[in-house]
Amino acid sequence: MVFVYGALLAAAPGDESFLDAGWTSSAAERLHPYGAAVAESWATFVQDTAHVTAWIRAVAHWPLMALTLLWLAHRRQGVYVRGAIALLLSSSAGLAVFASLQSFPVREVSLVRDYLALPGVHASWYLLMALAVVATAAKVRARVAVMVLALSAVAGAVLTAEHHLLGALLAVGAPLLAWYAAGHLQDRDRVRRRSAVDASHAAEPEADVVPFRHRGGAVEPRADADLVPLRQAG
Template sequence: MSGVALCAQRARYAVSKALPGRSPRQSRPTETSPRIVLRIGIVIAAVTCYFGVRGLTDSSQAKALHDAARVEAAERGLHLDWEPTVQSLVVNHQAITRLLNWIYIFGHWPVIALTLIWLLSRHPEVYARTACAMLLSGAVGLVAFAVFPVAPPRLAALGMTDTVIEQSHAYRVLQPPAFTNQYAAMPSLHVGWNLLMTLTVLAATRTVWLRVLAVALTVSMDTTVVLTANHYVLDALAGAVLAQLSWYVAGRLQVLTTRRHRPTAQDGAQPSPPIVVPL
């Protein structure tokens, strides 16, 4: 190596060492093991609470059917009462219904779990926003389920078939009946939380195939919840709107938290990593 090249290399190394908070081999914020364990624990506790409250919600069948009739009337007024018509196109095709069942069962919680693990290890800041959005939308969902219980199309007098229950047993393994409120249809968090995973992937990576896969999973879930008679079209729309609002609010909270932790010129300290909630 020539003397000029050696001097240039040493100069670059000295500049990189002098820059605050940067090192030649570190380009991504790291997470300590205790914080990762704490975040995983809080998310697990929140999900457990979500299912526990849903299961303990004592929604009367009469009110749930009455509220379902109100949803159906609203759909007729908006010309969105598509559920029986679209299911009739696929219900007699076993291969299609089997695919829909797999999407409904394995395209939700397994996808959420894998996405959160990926975020924790690669994109902790995006994880913080995602976890906050899930907590916000889940809290709103719990209130809605208690105040406005809605029987899904499969339990209403629409003549629709519950393909998931009739053709698959895996769903009851992943989500036992004791933790399920069958009248928690409005809004659809099945749709909402899958949309949150898509927004997360779009925010965290520019890898084309990951972004396309994330969008495809959300679109397929939006279709599946209706074709399997588990949600009304309005349920899916409400879940999508709730997810997007929660994602926006979580982002604003993250910005405010970042500003609060930004160091001043006097203290010269490194800023704390932006955290929306202590997850």
């Protein structure tokens, strides 16, 4: 409609043209409401799409993390525990760093809300879930796809952050350190439990072993024993 309207306007640049100027102006006036309606509808569609996309980006990480953790708990308990500990450590460290950069006094509710609104925080969650999936998934294609998606989210968070250094620290530094710290804690706990089991086995007293003595030769009957004849069967 907009192109037709422009063509009709261009067809009558002056008073003399091959089309009647009065007919052209009347047709343009008739088409003008349709063009305005189409432009208004398109602007409304673009605005609604932007709102839906922003809402999906704001809430998509919560169900994604929940489904990933449930899948890890069903497949590998060790990786599930490591991912949960890494999430806790990464979020705590990131919140502490973010709070140290704010001016005091800071309200707790607004501090947590502003921290969760940072794109680097969501990217750190994606990276941790990707590391857990890579450690669990058996197919190489699934590992590569998950890691590519996580790295793209990390790159977008760092590039769009207001402070690139803070964005890189929240999106990459904190989750990687938390992941390896959680693995170290698991290794220490595993070694401690193995040492406790070995110590309990070592503390148990050994049972006395009685040697078996083999008697050679046939057993001779005693002289004072009475011989009892056997009854013939049948």
